[in-house]
Amino acid sequence: MLPVGFECEETPILNTELLGLDRTEMAAFLAQYQEPAFRAKQVFRACYKRQVRTLDEIHELPKTLRSVISETACVDNLSLTQIFESTDGTRRYLFKLKSGEAVEAVWIPEPERSTICISSQAGCPLGCEFCLTAQLGLKRNLTPGEIVGQIVTVLRDERDRQRLEGELNPALPSINLVLMGMGEPLLNFNYVMKAIRLIADPEGLDIRPRHVTLSTAGVVPRIYDLGKEAIRPHLAVSLSAPNDELRDRLMPINRRWPLAELIQACLDFPLAASERITFEYVLLDGVNDRDEHAHQILKLTAPLRARDAVKINLIPHNPAPGLPFQPSVEDRIQSFQNILKGKRLPTFVRRPRGRDITAACGQLAATL
Numbered sequence: 227m228l229p230v231g232f233e234c235e236e237t238p239i240l241n242t243e244l245l246g247l248d249r250t251e252m253a254a255f256l257a258q259y260q261e262p263a264f265r266a267k268q269v270f271r272a273c274y275k276r277q278v279r280t281l282d283e284i285h286e287l288p289k290t291l292r293s294v295i296s297e298t299a300c301v302d303n304l305s306l307t308q309i310f311e312s313t314d315g316t317r318r319y320l321f322k323l324k325s326g327e328a329v330e331a332v333w334i335p336e337p338e339r340s341t342i343c344i345s346s347q348a349g350c351p352l353g354c355e356f357c358l359t360a361q362l363g364l365k366r367n368l369t370p371g372e373i374v375g376q377i378v379t380v381l382r383d384e385r386d387r388q389r390l391e392g393e394l395n396p397a398l399p400s401i402n403l404v405l406m407g408m409g410e411p412l413l414n415f416n417y418v419m420k421a422i423r424l425i426a427d428p429e430g431l432d433i434r435p436r437h438v439t440l441s442t443a444g445v446v447p448r449i450y451d452l453g454k455e456a457i458r459p460h461l462a463v464s465l466s467a468p469n470d471e472l473r474d475r476l477m478p479i480n481r482r483w484p485l486a487e488l489i490q491a492c493l494d495f496p497l498a499a500s501e502r503i504t505f506e507y508v509l510l511d512g513v514n515d516r517d518e519h520a521h522q523i524l525k526l527t528a529p530l531r532a533r534d535a536v537k538i539n540l541i542p543h544n545p546a547p548g549l550p551f552q553p554s555v556e557d558r559i560q561s562f563q564n565i566l567k568g569k570r571l572p573t574f575v576r577r578p579r580g581r582d583i584t585a586a587c588g589q590l591a592a593t594l
């Protein structure tokens with residue numbers, strides 16, 4: 227575990243990252259060394275279930291084999307650079323990719339089930355006006371190993387902390403996983419879906435899709451693709467404006483896929499029994515938080531509400547230098563919520579976590 231605010235040595239860059247390989251690929255990798263299939267299972271479990279840091283920690287493998295493999299492979303190529311800890315217990319993890327870019331993940335502890343928020347891209351190309359990540363632009367898509375590596379690193383750190391606190395056999399905590407960090411996950415569709423399948427593997431992290439939520443700004447064709455996946459997360463949609471005029475301004479993606487197309491994609495999305503799509507609505511003082519906006523949301527979501535297929539999270543904006551907005555005041559938030567709840571739209575106000583370490587929603591803007 228790294229002490230908060232402490233810098234660590236960089237991970238050496240090696241060609242094959244074991245985190246990111248599925249069971250078939252792991253078997254093919256070990257077969258290069260003329261190793262039987264059970265070796266692949268051992269390595270797979272060590273990487274994902276036991277979350278080893280290095281090949282040397284895979285004691286099930288003969289020492290000579292570990293040594294040979296480590297000439298070309300490593301567990302992951304993600305360097306944990308810094309950890310920031312909030313007064314509310316939230317932690318922000320800053321990583322350096324082997325290609326030099328920075329990404330972030332956030333740990334949000336809760337008594338019952340904690341949440342890990344991960345990134346799917348370094349930067350983001352979508353330019354939402356209320357988001358700091360947008361100001362970075364897109365650097366590149368993350369690989370499955372880099373996506374899964376964020377989760378593994380956060381869990382390792384949590385376990386190390388439990389050990390330091392005297393816990394002899396720290397258990398893997400129950401977690402919810404949200405793809406709401408840096409980037410638009412549906413613009414990195416194939417790698418994100420591979421990561422979700424890896425994460426769900428019972429021989430590995432065993433985080434079931436019902437505990438995973440993917441948030442999109444509204445990449446409509448990929449919403450249809452997501453609906454066809456056998457193993458898929460819950461769908462969340464960043465709405466943040468109830469009409470095209472305002473959404474075109476706040477979220478430029480709306481000019482490509484306007485609200486009518488987005489709502490139709492949500493209506494066509496195949497939901498399981500009692501599953502709902504979550505709409506996220508960032509409340510910006512004096513911009514999108516008037517009563518008329520709440521009434522427009524009700525109109526917009528009417529066909530989804532008729533099927534009991536939607537709920538909405540209101541997220542007071544997290545201010546940051548460089549962002550031209552302020553959060554809505556408390557009375558406004560309550561009034562907005564009451565209008566929505568009055569028409570039986572399930573509406574929740576999400577209180578910010580980790581604002582003091584810029585770990586809250588829209589505040590991730592990793593720099594090294």
Ligand code: SF4
Pocket residue numbers: 350351352353354357358359360407408409410443464588
């Ligand atoms: S809100 Fe999400 S989609 Fe929009 S710029 Fe930020 S990271 Fe990208």
